Amino acid sequence: MTSKAPAAQVKAGEIATAALQAVADKVRPGVSGAELDRLAEQVIRDRGGVPAFKGYRGFPATICLSINEQVVHGIPGDRKLEDGDLASIDIGVKVDGYYVDTAVTVAVGDSSPEADRLRVAADTALAIALFQARDGHTIGDLGAAVETYAKEEGFAVVRDCVGHGIGTGLHEDPAIPNYGKKGKGSRFSAGQTVAIEPMLVAGSPHLAMAEDHWTLSTEDGSLAAHAEETVLITEEEPVRLTPVTDFAADPGTLSGEKAGARVIKATQHTESR
Ligand code: MG
Secondary structure, three states, rough: OOOOOOOOHHHHHHHHHHHHHHHHOOOOOOOOOOHHHHHHHHHHHOOOOOOOOOOHHHOOOOOOEEEEOOEEEOOOOOOOOOOOEEEEEEEEEEEOOOOEEEEEEEEEOOOOOHHHHHHEEEEEEHHHHHOOOOOEEEEEHHHHHHHHHHHHHOOOEEEOOOOEEEEOOOOOOEEEEOOOOOOOOOEEEOOOEEEEEOOOEEOOOOOOEEOOOOEEEEOOOOOEEOOOEEEEOOOOOOOEOOOOHHHHOOOHHHHHHHHHHHHHHHHHHHHOO
16 A cells, blocks of 8 residues: 555645745735736646646636635636635646645735634644544544534534545545544545545535636625645645645734644544544
């Protein structure tokens, strides 16, 4: 059993991480989704990758840009980001037939304390999920840990969209929900590559589809945040092929420190159950 990701997938991970970092660095009030999309495509192609979402089932762009109540699959366009927005940026990259998929949610200018709390919670939920993503643990272990944490923070997990296997296909089995029962579901096994992606909302988790047939938003208009990494499962902590939440976190802020402490607490909690 191999515990190494294919070289092409490792390279795709490096490219996706660089592209997402470049886009996140450019996020500010007044920048349009189209500008961010062009930057992402340029970084990906300059480094020898292919944007994986562009053309996928007809999706028209390199990134998904989902703002505020938009949860996932938003189409970047002329709309400019505004001070206080929450922007989820999702990027897929393909290299020599292998895919990675990764996302972060960033604050645009000064966001509200509630928005900040939700954004940090999405990163923390991902860290908690990654702790569960290892050989022998079940998919239910991961989902239960994420959902328990989200509820304790007063948030809900989206149930209509899930993480997934990823390799020579962008979306492969297994489906990896952000809810579940400890001990239930199939087991992770070393050598598997998966995309883990908690989606948290401040209100009801019910989603509505926009007229563009892509953008999924919360039905009640409440804020959403999304964090995603592609990882290789091993017998210990997974190998992170797209470690994007490291730069998305704010280790210097109170919320970041609290989030770090919360990961430790939550992981101990889920381990002891
Ligand atoms: Mg995904």
